[in-house]
Amino acid sequence: MPIEPTIKSRPIYGTLSPQKGTEHLLIADAEGAQAILDLAKSAPEGFFAAAEIVYIPRASGEGHVAALKALKPARFYDGPSIAAALPRLRQTFATAHMGLRVYLAGTEGLIGQAMLAATEAGIDYSSIQTEHRGSLARRVQCVHCKGVTEDVTTQPVTCAHCGLTLFVRDHYSRRLAAFQGVCINAEDRSEQVPVEEVFP
Amino acid sequence: MGIQFRKETFRDDFSFKNSPEHVRRFPFPFHEDSYMYAVNIEPHKPGPKGSVLEFPFDVDEHYVSEMEDRALVLAEDPLRCQSLPHMTLAGWDLLELLMVSMAESYPEHFTLTRDGDTWHWINRPLGIDDTFVFGDTSTLPYGPMEYITRQSQGDYCILDQRDGNLWMDAGIVTTQADWSLDFDIGMNFFEWHAPVPLAHEKGIFTRALKFLLNVQQGQPARRLNWTMTINPRLDTSPENYHKWGPDRTTVTPENVGDKVHLRVELQTFWRLPRSNALVFPIRCYLIKMDELATSPKWAKRLHRVIRDLPEELATYKGLTRYRPTLVEWLSKYDDGGVTSPGFGPD
Numbered sequence: 001m002p003i004e005p006t007i008k009s010r011p012i013y014g015t016l017s018p019q020k021g022t023e024h025l026l027i028a029d030a031e032g033a034q035a036i037l038d039l040a041k042s043a044p045e046g047f048f049a050a051a052e053i054v055y056i057p058r059a060s061g062e063g064h065v066a067a068l069k070a071l072k073p074a075r076f077y078d079g080p081s082i083a084a085a086l087p088r089l090r091q092t093f094a095t096a097h098m099g100l101r102v103y104l105a106g107t108e109g110l111i112g113q114a115m116l117a118a119t120e121a122g123i124d125y126s127s128i129q130t131e132h133r134g135s136l137a138r139r140v141q142c143v144h145c146k147g148v149t150e151d152v153t154t155q156p157v158t159c160a161h162c163g164l165t166l167f168v169r170d171h172y173s174r175r176l177a178a179f180q181g182v183c184i185n186a187e188d189r190s191e192q193v194p195v196e197e198v199f200p
Numbered sequence: 201m202g203i204q205f206r207k208e209t210f211r212d213d214f215s216f217k218n219s220p221e222h223v224r225r226f227p228f229p230f231h232e233d234s235y236m237y238a239v240n241i242e243p244h245k246p247g248p249k250g251s252v253l254e255f256p257f258d259v260d261e262h263y264v265s266e267m268e269d270r271a272l273v274l275a276e277d278p279l280r281c282q283s284l285p286h287m288t289l290a291g292w293d294l295l296e297l298l299m300v301s302m303a304e305s306y307p308e309h310f311t312l313t314r315d316g317d318t319w320h321w322i323n324r325p326l327g328i329d330d331t332f333v334f335g336d337t338s339t340l341p342y343g344p345m346e347y348i349t350r351q352s353q354g355d356y357c358i359l360d361q362r363d364g365n366l367w368m369d370a371g372i373v374t375t376q377a378d379w380s381l382d383f384d385i386g387m388n389f390f391e392w393h394a395p396v397p398l399a400h401e402k403g404i405f406t407r408a409l410k411f412l413l414n415v416q417q418g419q420p421a422r423r424l425n426w427t428m429t430i431n432p433r434l435d436t437s438p439e440n441y442h443k444w445g446p447d448r449t450t451v452t453p454e455n456v457g458d459k460v461h462l463r464v465e466l467q468t469f470w471r472l473p474r475s476n477a478l479v480f481p482i483r484c485y486l487i488k489m490d491e492l493a494t495s496p497k498w499a500k501r502l503h504r505v506i507r508d509l510p511e512e513l514a515t516y517k518g519l520t521r522y523r524p525t526l527v528e529w530l531s532k533y534d535d536g537g538v539t540s541p542g543f544g545p546d
Protein backbone atom coordinates (compact mmCIF):
# COMPACT_ATOMS: atom_id res chain seq x y z
CA MET A 1 0.00 0.00 0.00
CA PRO A 2 1.66 3.31 -1.04
CA ILE A 3 1.84 6.16 1.45
CA GLU A 4 -0.26 9.09 0.23
CA PRO A 5 0.68 12.70 0.95
CA THR A 6 -1.74 14.07 3.57
CA ILE A 7 -0.58 17.08 5.57
CA LYS A 8 2.67 18.96 4.99
CA SER A 9 4.57 17.57 7.96
CA ARG A 10 3.86 13.98 6.96
CA PRO A 11 6.93 12.54 5.19
CA ILE A 12 6.61 10.99 1.77
CA TYR A 13 9.12 8.59 0.29
CA GLY A 14 10.62 7.86 -3.08
CA THR A 15 12.37 4.97 -4.79
CA LEU A 16 16.01 4.18 -4.10
CA SER A 17 18.38 4.70 -6.98
CA PRO A 18 22.18 4.53 -7.08
CA GLN A 19 23.79 7.96 -6.56
CA LYS A 20 27.25 9.20 -7.46
CA GLY A 21 29.44 8.92 -4.40
CA THR A 22 32.60 7.45 -3.00
CA GLU A 23 30.85 5.35 -0.37
CA HIS A 24 27.32 4.06 0.07
CA LEU A 25 25.50 3.27 3.28
CA LEU A 26 22.31 1.30 2.81
CA ILE A 27 20.12 0.82 5.85
CA ALA A 28 16.99 -1.29 5.77
CA ASP A 29 14.64 -3.33 7.88
CA ALA A 30 12.28 -6.21 7.03
CA GLU A 31 10.79 -5.72 3.51
CA GLY A 32 13.19 -2.82 2.93
CA ALA A 33 15.65 -5.49 1.74
CA GLN A 34 13.61 -5.69 -1.47
CA ALA A 35 14.30 -2.02 -2.18
CA ILE A 36 18.05 -2.65 -1.93
CA LEU A 37 17.77 -5.68 -4.17
CA ASP A 38 15.83 -3.60 -6.71
CA LEU A 39 18.42 -0.81 -6.55
CA ALA A 40 21.13 -3.42 -7.17
CA LYS A 41 19.61 -4.14 -10.60
CA SER A 42 20.64 -0.68 -11.83
CA ALA A 43 23.78 -0.23 -9.71
CA PRO A 44 27.00 0.48 -11.62
CA GLU A 45 30.06 -1.75 -11.49
CA GLY A 46 31.84 -1.53 -8.15
CA PHE A 47 28.90 0.06 -6.32
CA PHE A 48 28.66 -2.58 -3.59
CA ALA A 49 32.44 -2.86 -3.23
CA ALA A 50 32.16 0.66 -1.76
CA ALA A 51 28.98 -0.08 0.19
CA GLU A 52 27.94 -1.06 3.68
CA ILE A 53 24.57 -2.68 4.26
CA VAL A 54 22.99 -2.39 7.68
CA TYR A 55 20.05 -4.75 7.81
CA ILE A 56 17.54 -5.41 10.56
CA PRO A 57 15.47 -8.40 9.44
CA ARG A 58 12.89 -8.13 12.27
CA ALA A 59 10.11 -10.72 12.15
CA SER A 60 9.79 -11.02 8.39
CA GLY A 61 13.21 -10.48 6.84
CA GLU A 62 15.43 -13.48 7.69
CA GLY A 63 14.80 -14.85 4.22
CA HIS A 64 16.46 -11.80 2.61
CA VAL A 65 19.79 -12.01 4.43
CA ALA A 66 21.40 -14.41 1.94
CA ALA A 67 20.33 -12.34 -1.08
CA LEU A 68 21.73 -9.13 0.46
CA LYS A 69 25.01 -10.82 1.31
CA ALA A 70 25.21 -12.07 -2.26
CA LEU A 71 25.51 -8.42 -3.38
CA LYS A 72 28.96 -8.61 -1.79
CA PRO A 73 28.95 -5.31 0.09
CA ALA A 74 32.25 -4.25 1.63
CA ARG A 75 30.57 -4.56 5.04
CA PHE A 76 27.39 -6.29 6.10
CA TYR A 77 25.72 -5.91 9.48
CA ASP A 78 22.75 -8.01 10.56
CA GLY A 79 21.19 -6.45 13.66
CA PRO A 80 18.49 -7.64 16.06
CA SER A 81 16.62 -4.30 16.30
CA ILE A 82 16.72 -0.68 15.21
CA ALA A 83 17.54 0.41 18.75
CA ALA A 84 20.49 -1.98 18.85
CA ALA A 85 21.82 -0.72 15.52
CA LEU A 86 21.61 3.00 16.38
CA PRO A 87 24.86 3.43 18.36
CA ARG A 88 26.77 1.85 15.50
CA LEU A 89 24.97 4.03 12.97
CA ARG A 90 25.72 7.19 14.92
CA GLN A 91 29.39 6.28 14.91
CA THR A 92 29.31 5.63 11.17
CA PHE A 93 27.65 8.99 10.49
CA ALA A 94 29.98 10.86 12.83
CA THR A 95 33.05 9.59 11.00
CA ALA A 96 31.55 9.75 7.48
CA HIS A 97 33.34 11.44 4.59
CA MET A 98 31.79 14.00 2.27
CA GLY A 99 31.29 11.43 -0.49
CA LEU A 100 29.05 9.16 1.60
CA ARG A 101 25.57 8.55 0.16
CA VAL A 102 22.80 7.34 2.44
CA TYR A 103 19.87 5.11 1.43
CA LEU A 104 17.08 4.14 3.81
CA ALA A 105 14.38 1.55 3.13
CA GLY A 106 11.70 -0.27 5.04
CA THR A 107 9.32 0.86 7.78
CA GLU A 108 8.81 4.51 8.64
CA GLY A 109 10.28 3.82 12.07
CA LEU A 110 13.55 2.64 10.52
CA ILE A 111 13.68 5.45 7.98
CA GLY A 112 12.87 8.11 10.55
CA GLN A 113 15.33 6.99 13.21
CA ALA A 114 18.20 6.42 10.79
CA MET A 115 17.50 9.80 9.19
CA LEU A 116 17.57 11.46 12.58
CA ALA A 117 20.94 9.89 13.38
CA ALA A 118 22.25 11.14 10.02
CA THR A 119 20.95 14.69 10.42
CA GLU A 120 22.31 14.90 13.94
CA ALA A 121 25.71 14.24 12.41
CA GLY A 122 25.18 17.16 10.03
CA ILE A 123 23.96 15.31 6.94
CA ASP A 124 21.22 17.26 5.15
CA TYR A 125 17.97 15.28 5.23
CA SER A 126 17.09 16.23 1.67
CA SER A 127 20.24 14.48 0.41
CA ILE A 128 19.06 11.13 1.79
CA GLN A 129 17.30 8.60 -0.42
CA THR A 130 14.30 6.89 1.13
CA GLU A 131 11.85 4.20 0.11
CA HIS A 132 8.99 2.86 2.15
CA ARG A 133 8.43 -0.91 2.04
CA GLY A 134 6.42 -3.27 4.15
CA SER A 135 4.40 -2.45 7.24
CA LEU A 136 2.67 0.91 7.70
CA ALA A 137 3.32 0.71 11.45
CA ARG A 138 4.13 4.08 13.05
CA ARG A 139 6.35 5.35 15.83
CA VAL A 140 4.12 7.51 17.98
CA GLN A 141 5.12 10.04 20.59
CA CYS A 142 2.56 10.63 23.32
CA VAL A 143 2.26 14.43 23.51
CA HIS A 144 1.25 14.10 27.17
CA CYS A 145 3.97 11.94 28.75
CA LYS A 146 6.51 12.17 25.83
CA GLY A 147 7.02 8.40 25.77
CA VAL A 148 7.35 6.79 22.33
CA THR A 149 5.31 3.73 21.42
CA GLU A 150 6.90 1.66 18.64
CA ASP A 151 5.24 -0.25 15.80
CA VAL A 152 1.75 1.16 16.24
CA THR A 153 -0.72 -0.50 13.88
CA THR A 154 -4.03 0.57 15.43
CA GLN A 155 -6.16 3.67 15.68
CA PRO A 156 -6.45 4.59 18.53
CA VAL A 157 -3.55 3.09 20.45
CA THR A 158 -2.82 2.79 24.15
CA CYS A 159 0.31 4.72 25.15
CA ALA A 160 2.86 2.11 26.28
CA HIS A 161 4.08 4.54 28.96
CA CYS A 162 1.17 6.44 30.54
CA GLY A 163 -1.75 4.32 29.35
CA LEU A 164 -3.82 7.13 27.78
CA THR A 165 -5.78 6.20 24.66
CA LEU A 166 -4.11 8.09 21.83
CA PHE A 167 -5.39 9.28 18.48
CA VAL A 168 -2.49 8.88 16.03
CA ARG A 169 -2.20 12.07 14.00
CA ASP A 170 -0.47 12.59 10.65
CA HIS A 171 1.53 15.45 12.25
CA TYR A 172 5.14 14.22 12.17
CA SER A 173 8.37 15.48 13.72
CA ARG A 174 11.70 14.62 12.07
CA ARG A 175 13.48 15.65 15.25
CA LEU A 176 11.59 12.99 17.20
CA ALA A 177 11.20 10.58 14.26
CA ALA A 178 7.62 10.13 15.40
CA PHE A 179 3.99 10.91 14.72
CA GLN A 180 2.02 12.73 17.38
CA GLY A 181 -0.37 10.88 19.65
CA VAL A 182 -3.09 12.89 21.42
CA CYS A 183 -5.59 11.61 23.97
CA ILE A 184 -8.66 10.72 21.91
CA ASN A 185 -11.26 10.93 24.67
CA ALA A 186 -9.68 13.71 26.71
CA GLU A 187 -12.90 15.70 26.87
CA ASP A 188 -15.04 12.81 28.07
CA ARG A 189 -13.08 9.84 29.37
CA SER A 190 -16.19 7.66 29.44
CA GLU A 191 -16.27 7.68 25.62
CA GLN A 192 -15.23 4.29 24.30
CA VAL A 193 -13.57 4.43 20.90
CA PRO A 194 -13.37 1.22 18.88
CA VAL A 195 -9.81 0.13 18.09
CA GLU A 196 -9.15 -0.57 14.43
CA GLU A 197 -6.12 -1.97 12.64
CA VAL A 198 -5.36 0.91 10.24
CA PHE A 199 -1.55 0.76 9.88
CA PRO A 200 -1.07 -2.94 8.99
CA MET B 201 0.35 56.66 37.69
CA GLY B 202 1.45 53.21 36.64
CA ILE B 203 -0.59 50.13 35.78
CA GLN B 204 -2.55 48.56 38.66
CA PHE B 205 -1.53 44.90 38.40
CA ARG B 206 -4.28 42.44 39.30
CA LYS B 207 -3.63 39.48 41.56
CA GLU B 208 -5.43 36.63 39.81
CA THR B 209 -5.21 33.04 38.59
CA PHE B 210 -5.55 31.26 35.22
CA ARG B 211 -6.14 27.82 36.76
CA ASP B 212 -7.91 26.17 39.71
CA ASP B 213 -10.24 28.94 40.95
CA PHE B 214 -9.83 31.02 37.74
CA SER B 215 -10.03 34.44 39.36
CA PHE B 216 -8.89 36.18 36.14
CA LYS B 217 -11.08 39.00 34.87
CA ASN B 218 -10.77 42.26 32.95
CA SER B 219 -11.34 45.67 34.48
CA PRO B 220 -13.94 47.78 32.58
CA GLU B 221 -11.11 49.76 30.92
CA HIS B 222 -9.51 46.52 29.76
CA VAL B 223 -12.81 45.27 28.37
CA ARG B 224 -13.00 48.42 26.23
CA ARG B 225 -9.42 47.99 24.94
CA PHE B 226 -9.88 44.30 24.12
CA PRO B 227 -8.48 43.54 20.63
CA PHE B 228 -11.74 42.30 19.10
CA PRO B 229 -10.63 40.42 15.97
CA PHE B 230 -13.63 40.70 13.63
CA HIS B 231 -14.02 43.71 11.33
CA GLU B 232 -17.08 42.17 9.66
CA ASP B 233 -19.85 39.68 10.51
CA SER B 234 -18.13 36.59 9.13
CA TYR B 235 -14.69 35.00 9.35
CA MET B 236 -12.39 33.09 7.05
CA TYR B 237 -8.62 32.67 6.98
CA ALA B 238 -6.78 35.36 5.00
CA VAL B 239 -3.31 36.88 4.77
CA ASN B 240 -4.32 39.48 7.36
CA ILE B 241 -0.92 41.08 7.89
CA GLU B 242 -0.38 44.84 8.36
CA PRO B 243 2.45 47.11 9.56
CA HIS B 244 2.79 47.08 13.37
CA LYS B 245 2.31 50.84 13.74
CA PRO B 246 1.52 52.49 17.07
CA GLY B 247 -2.24 52.65 17.75
CA PRO B 248 -4.42 55.01 19.82
CA LYS B 249 -3.41 55.91 23.36
CA GLY B 250 -4.57 53.31 25.85
CA SER B 251 -5.14 50.66 23.17
CA VAL B 252 -3.19 47.38 23.07
CA LEU B 253 -1.38 48.85 20.05
CA GLU B 254 -0.16 52.02 21.77
CA PHE B 255 3.27 50.48 22.41
CA PRO B 256 5.32 47.89 20.49
CA PHE B 257 4.85 45.39 23.36
CA ASP B 258 1.72 45.85 25.43
CA VAL B 259 2.04 45.41 29.20
CA ASP B 260 -1.34 45.30 30.93
CA GLU B 261 -3.03 44.72 34.29
CA HIS B 262 -2.55 40.94 33.97
CA TYR B 263 1.24 41.16 33.65
CA VAL B 264 2.35 40.01 37.09
CA SER B 265 -0.17 37.17 37.32
CA GLU B 266 0.62 35.95 33.81
CA MET B 267 4.30 35.78 34.66
CA GLU B 268 3.46 33.75 37.78
CA ASP B 269 1.42 31.35 35.65
CA ARG B 270 4.33 30.98 33.20
CA ALA B 271 6.68 30.10 36.07
CA LEU B 272 4.25 27.40 37.23
CA VAL B 273 4.05 25.88 33.74
CA LEU B 274 7.84 25.87 33.33
CA ALA B 275 8.36 24.27 36.73
CA GLU B 276 6.03 21.44 35.72
CA ASP B 277 7.35 21.06 32.17
CA PRO B 278 10.74 22.55 31.23
CA LEU B 279 10.24 21.41 27.61
CA ARG B 280 7.99 24.44 27.10
CA CYS B 281 11.12 26.52 26.68
CA GLN B 282 13.68 25.28 24.18
CA SER B 283 16.42 26.82 22.11
CA LEU B 284 18.54 24.90 19.62
CA PRO B 285 22.27 25.60 20.07
CA HIS B 286 22.62 28.02 17.12
CA MET B 287 19.86 30.31 18.51
CA THR B 288 21.62 31.91 21.47
CA LEU B 289 22.57 35.06 19.55
CA ALA B 290 18.93 35.52 18.53
CA GLY B 291 18.07 35.20 22.23
CA TRP B 292 20.30 38.19 22.99
CA ASP B 293 18.69 40.10 20.12
CA LEU B 294 15.29 39.44 21.66
CA LEU B 295 16.45 40.43 25.13
CA GLU B 296 17.62 43.75 23.74
CA LEU B 297 14.43 44.36 21.77
CA LEU B 298 12.22 43.71 24.79
CA MET B 299 14.27 45.52 27.41
CA VAL B 300 14.73 48.64 25.31
CA SER B 301 11.09 48.72 24.33
CA MET B 302 9.64 48.00 27.79
CA ALA B 303 11.88 50.59 29.42
CA GLU B 304 10.91 53.20 26.81
CA SER B 305 7.17 52.50 26.92
CA TYR B 306 6.80 52.02 30.68
CA PRO B 307 9.60 53.98 32.42
CA GLU B 308 7.76 53.87 35.75
CA HIS B 309 7.94 50.05 35.74
CA PHE B 310 11.15 49.16 33.87
CA THR B 311 14.57 50.76 33.68
CA LEU B 312 17.51 49.78 31.50
CA THR B 313 20.93 51.39 31.96
CA ARG B 314 23.68 50.41 29.53
CA ASP B 315 27.36 51.04 30.11
CA GLY B 316 29.11 49.34 27.22
CA ASP B 317 28.31 45.64 27.58
CA THR B 318 27.39 46.00 31.24
CA TRP B 319 23.62 46.28 31.45
CA HIS B 320 21.54 47.09 34.51
CA TRP B 321 17.89 45.99 34.31
CA ILE B 322 15.23 46.90 36.84
CA ASN B 323 11.80 45.29 36.62
CA ARG B 324 9.79 46.81 39.48
CA PRO B 325 6.51 44.85 39.12
CA LEU B 326 8.42 41.55 39.42
CA GLY B 327 11.01 42.83 41.91
CA ILE B 328 14.00 42.13 39.66
CA ASP B 329 17.22 44.17 39.75
CA ASP B 330 20.04 42.49 37.78
CA THR B 331 23.35 43.59 36.34
CA PHE B 332 24.81 41.41 33.59
CA VAL B 333 27.20 41.42 30.66
CA PHE B 334 25.39 41.56 27.32
CA GLY B 335 26.42 38.51 25.31
CA ASP B 336 27.73 36.54 28.29
CA THR B 337 25.14 33.91 29.22
CA SER B 338 26.97 32.98 32.42
CA THR B 339 25.99 36.37 33.90
CA LEU B 340 22.23 35.61 33.71
CA PRO B 341 20.23 33.04 35.71
CA TYR B 342 18.73 31.63 32.47
CA GLY B 343 19.58 31.79 28.78
CA PRO B 344 18.81 35.26 27.34
CA MET B 345 15.54 34.24 25.66
CA GLU B 346 14.21 32.50 28.76
CA TYR B 347 15.40 35.28 31.07
CA ILE B 348 13.54 38.05 29.27
CA THR B 349 10.45 36.07 28.26
CA ARG B 350 9.85 35.04 31.86
CA GLN B 351 9.29 38.80 32.24
CA SER B 352 7.22 39.44 29.18
CA GLN B 353 3.59 38.51 28.45
CA GLY B 354 2.80 36.15 25.58
CA ASP B 355 4.54 33.25 23.91
CA TYR B 356 7.61 33.75 21.73
CA CYS B 357 8.88 31.74 18.79
CA ILE B 358 12.23 32.59 17.26
CA LEU B 359 12.54 31.57 13.65
CA ASP B 360 15.86 30.97 11.95
CA GLN B 361 15.81 32.06 8.30
CA ARG B 362 17.61 29.82 5.82
CA ASP B 363 16.97 28.00 2.51
CA GLY B 364 14.10 30.39 1.74
CA ASN B 365 12.14 29.20 4.74
CA LEU B 366 11.63 29.89 8.44
CA TRP B 367 12.58 27.24 11.01
CA MET B 368 11.13 27.14 14.50
CA ASP B 369 14.43 26.72 16.29
CA ALA B 370 13.67 28.37 19.64
CA GLY B 371 10.68 29.37 21.71
CA ILE B 372 8.89 29.68 25.01
CA VAL B 373 5.31 28.51 24.79
CA THR B 374 3.08 28.39 27.87
CA THR B 375 -0.07 30.26 26.74
CA GLN B 376 -0.79 28.44 23.49
CA ALA B 377 -3.93 27.47 21.65
CA ASP B 378 -3.32 23.74 21.63
CA TRP B 379 0.01 23.24 19.86
CA SER B 380 3.26 21.78 21.15
CA LEU B 381 6.60 23.59 20.90
CA ASP B 382 8.37 20.39 21.92
CA PHE B 383 6.85 18.59 18.95
CA ASP B 384 7.17 21.42 16.44
CA ILE B 385 10.66 22.66 17.25
CA GLY B 386 12.98 22.29 14.25
CA MET B 387 10.09 22.34 11.75
CA ASN B 388 9.73 24.78 8.87
CA PHE B 389 6.84 27.20 8.19
CA PHE B 390 4.78 24.71 6.18
CA GLU B 391 5.42 21.79 8.50
CA TRP B 392 4.37 23.46 11.75
CA HIS B 393 1.26 24.84 9.99
CA ALA B 394 0.46 21.37 8.62
CA PRO B 395 -2.58 20.73 10.89
CA VAL B 396 -4.37 23.96 9.87
CA PRO B 397 -7.35 23.22 7.54
CA LEU B 398 -8.15 25.05 4.28
CA ALA B 399 -5.38 27.69 4.49
CA HIS B 400 -2.75 25.64 2.60
CA GLU B 401 -5.17 25.05 -0.29
CA LYS B 402 -5.97 28.77 -0.42
CA GLY B 403 -2.28 29.58 -0.89
CA ILE B 404 -2.31 31.61 2.35
CA PHE B 405 0.85 30.10 3.78
CA THR B 406 2.85 30.51 0.58
CA ARG B 407 1.98 34.21 0.45
CA ALA B 408 2.45 34.71 4.18
CA LEU B 409 5.91 33.13 4.12
CA LYS B 410 6.97 35.32 1.23
CA PHE B 411 5.96 38.37 3.22
CA LEU B 412 7.72 37.22 6.40
CA LEU B 413 11.01 36.45 4.66
CA ASN B 414 11.14 40.13 3.67
CA VAL B 415 10.30 41.72 7.01
CA GLN B 416 12.96 44.38 7.63
CA GLN B 417 14.52 45.48 10.88
CA GLY B 418 12.58 48.43 12.36
CA GLN B 419 9.50 47.61 10.28
CA PRO B 420 7.56 45.05 12.32
CA ALA B 421 4.24 43.64 11.13
CA ARG B 422 1.24 42.16 12.94
CA ARG B 423 -1.92 40.07 12.60
CA LEU B 424 -4.71 38.84 14.85
CA ASN B 425 -5.75 35.24 15.32
CA TRP B 426 -8.48 33.89 17.57
CA THR B 427 -10.06 30.83 19.14
CA MET B 428 -12.22 30.14 22.19
CA THR B 429 -11.31 28.73 25.58
CA ILE B 430 -13.45 27.41 28.39
CA ASN B 431 -12.42 29.13 31.63
CA PRO B 432 -9.69 31.76 31.50
CA ARG B 433 -6.92 29.20 31.15
CA LEU B 434 -3.68 30.36 29.57
CA ASP B 435 -2.05 26.94 29.36
CA THR B 436 -4.27 25.12 26.87
CA SER B 437 -1.40 22.94 25.67
CA PRO B 438 -1.77 19.57 24.00
CA GLU B 439 0.53 18.31 26.77
CA ASN B 440 -2.25 19.00 29.29
CA TYR B 441 -5.25 18.42 27.01
CA HIS B 442 -6.38 15.48 29.13
CA LYS B 443 -6.58 17.90 32.07
CA TRP B 444 -8.38 20.87 30.45
CA GLY B 445 -10.32 18.99 27.73
CA PRO B 446 -13.14 18.04 30.16
CA ASP B 447 -13.88 21.78 30.67
CA ARG B 448 -15.49 21.72 27.22
CA THR B 449 -18.24 19.44 28.51
CA THR B 450 -19.18 21.82 31.32
CA VAL B 451 -20.78 24.60 29.25
CA THR B 452 -24.51 25.11 30.00
CA PRO B 453 -26.93 27.89 28.98
CA GLU B 454 -26.61 29.25 32.52
CA ASN B 455 -22.80 29.51 32.64
CA VAL B 456 -21.87 30.54 29.06
CA GLY B 457 -21.37 34.17 30.09
CA ASP B 458 -18.86 33.27 32.76
CA LYS B 459 -17.11 30.23 31.32
CA VAL B 460 -16.77 30.78 27.59
CA HIS B 461 -13.91 33.08 26.62
CA LEU B 462 -12.90 34.61 23.33
CA ARG B 463 -9.14 34.13 23.04
CA VAL B 464 -7.36 36.57 20.76
CA GLU B 465 -3.73 36.43 19.79
CA LEU B 466 -1.96 39.62 18.79
CA GLN B 467 0.89 38.24 16.72
CA THR B 468 3.77 40.44 15.68
CA PHE B 469 6.80 39.84 13.45
CA TRP B 470 10.21 41.41 14.09
CA ARG B 471 13.52 41.10 12.28
CA LEU B 472 16.41 40.77 14.73
CA PRO B 473 19.60 42.73 14.02
CA ARG B 474 22.54 40.42 14.82
CA SER B 475 21.13 36.98 14.04
CA ASN B 476 18.82 37.97 11.15
CA ALA B 477 16.26 35.70 12.83
CA LEU B 478 12.58 36.60 12.99
CA VAL B 479 10.86 36.76 16.34
CA PHE B 480 7.16 35.99 16.57
CA PRO B 481 5.53 37.09 19.82
CA ILE B 482 2.06 35.61 20.32
CA ARG B 483 0.26 37.74 22.87
CA CYS B 484 -2.92 36.14 24.25
CA TYR B 485 -5.94 38.21 25.39
CA LEU B 486 -8.93 36.58 27.08
CA ILE B 487 -12.44 37.96 27.55
CA LYS B 488 -15.48 36.18 28.98
CA MET B 489 -18.79 36.40 27.15
CA ASP B 490 -20.39 38.51 29.93
CA GLU B 491 -17.62 41.10 29.53
CA LEU B 492 -17.73 40.98 25.75
CA ALA B 493 -21.50 41.45 25.74
CA THR B 494 -21.11 44.84 27.43
CA SER B 495 -20.53 45.95 23.83
CA PRO B 496 -23.75 45.21 21.91
CA LYS B 497 -21.93 45.39 18.59
CA TRP B 498 -19.32 42.82 19.61
CA ALA B 499 -21.92 40.37 20.91
CA LYS B 500 -24.08 40.76 17.81
CA ARG B 501 -21.11 40.26 15.51
CA LEU B 502 -19.65 37.35 17.43
CA HIS B 503 -23.05 35.65 17.24
CA ARG B 504 -22.97 35.81 13.45
CA VAL B 505 -19.33 34.76 13.19
CA ILE B 506 -19.72 31.70 15.41
CA ARG B 507 -23.08 30.72 13.92
CA ASP B 508 -21.72 30.84 10.34
CA LEU B 509 -18.18 29.60 10.97
CA PRO B 510 -17.19 26.89 8.44
CA GLU B 511 -17.34 23.45 10.02
CA GLU B 512 -13.62 22.76 9.36
CA LEU B 513 -12.63 25.83 11.35
CA ALA B 514 -15.03 25.06 14.19
CA THR B 515 -13.62 21.54 14.47
CA TYR B 516 -10.01 22.73 14.30
CA LYS B 517 -10.66 25.32 17.00
CA GLY B 518 -12.38 22.72 19.18
CA LEU B 519 -15.75 24.52 19.40
CA THR B 520 -17.95 21.66 18.24
CA ARG B 521 -19.18 20.44 21.59
CA TYR B 522 -20.45 23.78 22.90
CA ARG B 523 -21.10 25.76 19.72
CA PRO B 524 -24.92 25.32 19.76
CA THR B 525 -25.15 26.43 23.40
CA LEU B 526 -22.93 29.44 22.72
CA VAL B 527 -24.79 30.47 19.56
CA GLU B 528 -28.11 30.24 21.41
CA TRP B 529 -26.77 32.43 24.23
CA LEU B 530 -25.31 35.01 21.83
CA SER B 531 -28.50 35.14 19.74
CA LYS B 532 -30.18 37.08 22.58
CA TYR B 533 -27.89 39.99 21.66
CA ASP B 534 -28.60 39.89 17.93
CA ASP B 535 -31.57 42.01 16.82
CA GLY B 536 -30.75 41.35 13.17
CA GLY B 537 -29.70 44.97 12.56
CA VAL B 538 -26.58 46.13 10.76
CA THR B 539 -23.27 46.38 12.61
CA SER B 540 -20.91 49.29 12.09
CA PRO B 541 -17.72 48.66 10.12
CA GLY B 542 -14.38 48.16 11.93
CA PHE B 543 -13.18 46.42 15.10
CA GLY B 544 -14.18 48.95 17.78
CA PRO B 545 -16.95 48.43 20.36
CA ASP B 546 -19.48 51.13 19.29
Ligand code: HEM
Pocket residue numbers: 237238239240241357359366368377378379380384392393394395396399404405408409412423425426427480513516517
Ligand atom coordinates in the same frame (compact mmCIF):
# COMPACT_ATOMS: atom_id res chain seq x y z
C1 HEM C 1 6.55 32.90 11.68
C2 HEM C 1 5.53 33.13 12.35
C3 HEM C 1 4.45 32.14 12.65
C4 HEM C 1 4.48 31.12 13.56
C5 HEM C 1 5.64 30.72 14.46
C6 HEM C 1 3.19 30.48 13.50
C7 HEM C 1 2.83 29.38 14.26
C8 HEM C 1 1.61 28.75 14.22
C9 HEM C 1 1.27 27.57 14.96
C10 HEM C 1 2.22 26.80 15.87
C11 HEM C 1 -0.01 27.26 14.69
C12 HEM C 1 -0.80 26.06 15.24
C13 HEM C 1 -0.75 24.91 14.26
C14 HEM C 1 -1.29 23.61 14.86
O1 HEM C 1 -2.52 23.38 14.82
O2 HEM C 1 -0.50 22.80 15.35
C15 HEM C 1 -0.51 28.27 13.78
C16 HEM C 1 -1.79 28.33 13.28
C17 HEM C 1 -2.19 29.20 12.29
N1 HEM C 1 -1.38 30.12 11.64
FE1 HEM C 1 0.52 30.60 12.07
N2 HEM C 1 2.40 31.10 12.59
C18 HEM C 1 3.14 32.13 12.04
C19 HEM C 1 2.74 33.00 11.07
C20 HEM C 1 1.52 32.98 10.46
C21 HEM C 1 1.12 33.91 9.43
C22 HEM C 1 1.94 35.05 8.88
C23 HEM C 1 -0.13 33.57 9.08
C24 HEM C 1 -0.89 34.33 8.02
C25 HEM C 1 -1.97 34.11 7.50
C26 HEM C 1 -0.52 32.41 9.89
C27 HEM C 1 -1.74 31.76 9.84
C28 HEM C 1 -2.15 30.77 10.72
C29 HEM C 1 -3.51 30.25 10.76
C30 HEM C 1 -4.68 30.70 9.89
C31 HEM C 1 -3.54 29.28 11.77
C32 HEM C 1 -4.77 28.51 12.26
C33 HEM C 1 -5.26 29.29 13.48
C34 HEM C 1 -6.64 28.96 14.02
O3 HEM C 1 -7.59 28.71 13.26
O4 HEM C 1 -6.81 29.04 15.24
N3 HEM C 1 0.51 32.09 10.70
N4 HEM C 1 0.50 29.15 13.50
